[in-house]
Amino acid sequence: MTGLIGVAVLAVAALAASVLSGVMARRIVTPSTKRADDVRVESVDIAAGTITLQPTPDSVLQGDYSFWFSGDRGHAHLGEVLRSTPDAVTRRILRVDYGDLAAARRGRLGGYSFLGPWDLAVDYEDLLVPTRGGDAPAWLIPAAMPGGRWVIQVHGRGVRRQETLRAVPVFRDAGFTSLLISYRNDGEAPESADGRYGLGDTEWQDAEAAMAFAASRGATEIVLMGWSMGGAIVLQAATRSRLRELVVGIVLDSPVIDWADVVAYQGESLGLPGMVSSGAMQVLGRRWGGRITGQGAPIDFGRLDFVSRAGELDLPVLLMHSDDDGYVPATGSRALAVRRPDIVTFLPFTVARHTKLWNYDRESWNQAITNWLAALPAR
CATH class of the missing domain: 3.40.50.1820 (Alpha/Beta hydrolase fold, catalytic domain)
Structure with a gap:
């Protein structure tokens, strides 16, 4: 009985890994329509020309960056980091291109710097x-x-x-x-x-x-x-x-x-087992995988x-x-x-x-x- 339970558990795990591989594969090749605002705005001081953000790996970086806010309804350029603590990072506002930055509650940083x-x-x-x-x-x-x-x-x-x-x-x-x-x-x-x-x-x-x-x-x-x-x-x-x-x-x-490095890294970042990432590569690289991902043709990862x-x-x-x-x-x-x-x-x-x-x-x-x-x- 114990052996049968073990086999059943392995079968369920394999099925779950297969499903996750398919989901991951489809996500990799499906163009995204919108990017999430992933940083919280703590405060904005328009008079002083500063904005204080939640610390993230991107928000603490020195340099000049684009800042989209309020679901892409606004855009600003942010400059140097003026103050940084474990709880908040304050940056200089270089300019606001459009939108009401003072009312922003969330946004996302990007490297564009120029809009056109x-x-x-x-x-x-x-x-x-x-x-x-x-x-x-x-x-x-x-x-x-x-x-x-x-x-x-x-x-x-x-x-x-x-x-x-x-x-x-x-x-x-x-x-x-x-x-x-x-x-x-x-x-x-x-x-x-x-x-x-x-x-x-x-x-x-x-x-x-x-x-x-x-x-x-x-x-x-x-x-x-x-x-x-x-x-x-x-x-x-x-x-x-x-x-x-x-x-x-x-x-x-x-x-x-x-791409094998990238897919494995992304899978690890999501806390997925290695077999899910390798399985996603298999899905993307096989003709039958198109039934899962919507691809018209498999991807030749060796060529890439x-x-x-x-x-x-x-x-x-x-x-x-x-x-x-x-x-x-x-x-x-x-x-x-x-x-x-x-x-x-x-x-x-x-x-x-x-x-x-x-x-x-x-x-x-x-x-x-x-x-x-x-x-x-x-x-």
Whole structure:
């Protein structure tokens, strides 16, 4: 009888793990429609130009950040930390773009810093990039002296192209025209037929479309820059695109180098057993998994693993990642840097969180890109 009970318990546990794997897999590839306000506002002093927030890993970071509040009905820019205790952190208010900050009770911090090219006080063009799924909105920001050198900026999962605006000034100073793109299922570009993320395995085709557009407008040398999942996208574009000979280098900020690391980390953060995370990978990578996740095709995780595929890279890479990322672990980035020191320039951070490296240490981040661009071999 005891043996039968044990078998039953194991069967129930296996069933529960299978169900959780399916739920996790579907969550990974389903675009989110809204982000939660995850930090409490303790007080706002408009006259003094300060705001006091609940301490969180993001709210205690030095630097300049976006602050959405009241369910995205308001947006402000917050600056340096003025005071910090275990119970509260007070920051400087740099400006309020819209909304009633004094009435805010909750909000969320982000690294955007700029809401559009207009915040940079530069000329820009709103345009549409033709892709297989339809026209995808993009911003084109020409260099002060436009030429054939372009950078294509690819944002991460669950955010939009505003994320990449932080890189425009440093590339523009180096003589690069910037193309900031949207891609399938990001809330701006047309949806794919299945409405699901491909984690880079499909979105790279939209980056390739942007490369073709850039070439049609005179680009002769292209740097691809990817943020978070955008890193996975540009690595695919750089190795799979028919236009890859135009690419002269890759810049990666907090990138996904190997999805197995990311899924395992996220599962652990949620307190899930390892078998749930590995099971989610199985669901996403098998054709039958589409019945659970809604995917039109399975994801080839081997093709997305650039730790294993490190030997296939043949372009200069600037790689920047923080050990306290909180979303995408830096293990894949560190492993790639170790495997390919001949082409990878690695700038590690210890305290900067996910895709907030520029916000935390703008000078080091900009200087790293400036130096790396200056060292690119002449075409």
